[in-house]
Amino acid sequence: MSRTYTIRDVAKRAGVGVGTVSRVLNDHPSVSEETRQKVLAAIEELDFHPSPVARQLSAGGKTLAIGIIAPFFTRPAFVGRLEGIEAVLAQSEYDLVLYNVETPEQQASLFRKVPYERRVDGLIIISLTPSNEDVKRFERYGMPVVLLDTSHPDLPSITIDDVDGGKQATRHLVELGHRRIAYISDPLDNPFGFRSSALRLEGYREMLAECGIEFRPDYHRQGEHGRHVAHHLTQELMALPDPPTAIFAASDTQALGAIEAIRQMGLRVPEDISVIGYDDIEVAAYVGLTTIRQPMYQSGVESVKALFQLLDEENPSLPASYTLPVQLIERETTGPPAAA
Amino acid sequence: MSRTYTIRDVAKRAGVGVGTVSRVLNDHPSVSEETRQKVLAAIEELDFHPSPVARQLSAGGKTLAIGIIAPFFTRPAFVGRLEGIEAVLAQSEYDLVLYNVETPEQQASLFRKVPYERRVDGLIIISLTPSNEDVKRFERYGMPVVLLDTSHPDLPSITIDDVDGGKQATRHLVELGHRRIAYISDPLDNPFGFRSSALRLEGYREMLAECGIEFRPDYHRQGEHGRHVAHHLTQELMALPDPPTAIFAASDTQALGAIEAIRQMGLRVPEDISVIGYDDIEVAAYVGLTTIRQPMYQSGVESVKALFQLLDEENPSLPASYTLPVQLIERETTGPPAAA
DNA sequence: CTGTTAGCGCATTCAC
């Protein structure tokens, strides 16, 4: 393994000083065309590439990398966002550093460490909400941050209209004729501060109220994310003296668990029970799941655009925070309630 | 935005020299417990974190990051591997830099750029096969590389037994009584050099031969990855004068497309046509898809372990290349052929 | 055990 060359090698070979080499590397105007050519030739011959690390250390240069802090990045909802982020990044000169968080401790540690380490020029935080103290630290270290699927008064954010999503799902069910509508979600109170389950609950309750249906606490079940837990929650719901005729799940994954449970009881979807999901993940179309589509890919795209706006050297500007709309996708898992 | 602290600040605050600070940062044994505590306290108070960039520049230090080059990392098969990789990395002090490749040009550019940029200490390449020239470059720049789901004579690799997977899938179908078995795969000849479709075809053909069934070229259909293309390919297959009674798909995603097509024709799975997939992605269990399970997560884990072995300063050793076994998972999409 | 010093590769002064 031969050592990689440095500008000093190039300088020697071209018979100039290192300063000059640095100048041609950075397209500095004050270099005569003649020496410039000599240097370029030497670079070529040596197959020399400047070290981005050294470059950054001197003159506080850029890293040309952006960081993503995301919880459970392998879950479909996050993969979709990452996909959008990646699509934009691929067109740029930026690399992507992925910080996954699976525990609240990791989150805390990352929020502290990443701004300090300066391994990335900017940060996109997905679904995780920084504390005021965290935000202060980001500012202190001059780390540009954009929030995705979460928000904070002092940070630009791209969110998705979860309240409206909850409303739309509920309205759809009510319009079909349902009155006994249950809601299955992730735990409202969770160590990561995820808010979407709570926001969708809000929309659900608002719409219920609008339609003159009383909210029943026993119709709202919470449990860890995942198909199996949702399966179990659904069994609980169906064991009620007056079980719901429709279930709104806070994610497609959970909706699948609900359907599984219903079928296992020998009931049919949607003839006996209707189920509506949330996200519109890839498989939703395949299984014909009615759901609320979130613009996951697009939100990823928007978040990077916002970050680039913050990173723009020429005219850095504060990107606007905004909310993306959701859309009801009707398929085959919802229908009118059984004649009863 | 206040400047970030350096070890000099810590040293001053703790009343020691920078060398001592560096020692406690690196767990150097020769530091008295007393001064160690003083330094630790100063670090704590300042909320100090060493700069990985400076760290690397000095003494050819490590970057404490490893790179992953993966094509289409949002596909389930890759997400599963990433998950395994991440799980190991999370326990280590290494960060993850993700290089996604969607085009052959990106692949070529990444293979050149990543080794000399030295942004990462080591590299895991998934499913993409470097050329001899690429391998030479990795060596020249001293970039440790582990291959995952692909191989090269000069590089350690973790592969999965695709040939055997093709055999097992085919054997399962034959044992059920099928003789007219089709195979749907990605294009054998593709710009990325993906080999798995070809290897599974090999297993399929070998097993067919073993069972005395002649291979029929018109029973092998290739097309871009994805449910929709597989859907179309299945329609072609079913339009044959003597359509197959069973279909082996090179991925679960494609198997879903096949099932979709079959059902759309008013046929039932598995009563009329059997379908077996490959991968055992999350949703396979949900839809009851019979499939060949690939240890995706585990293969990710193994690849990082192998890379760490290469990276180990004390006794760097060449990790062995090996192949992980696959497993037939019988569910409800395969059965005996219709009485015919 | 611990303080001091010399680089790591590069960009950026400052003189010439």
Place this chain on the structure above:
DNA sequence: GTGAATGCGCTAACAG
């Protein structure tokens, strides 16, 4: 225009 010197934050080698 261009060469030499200085420093980015850190680790390692060298003295004490």
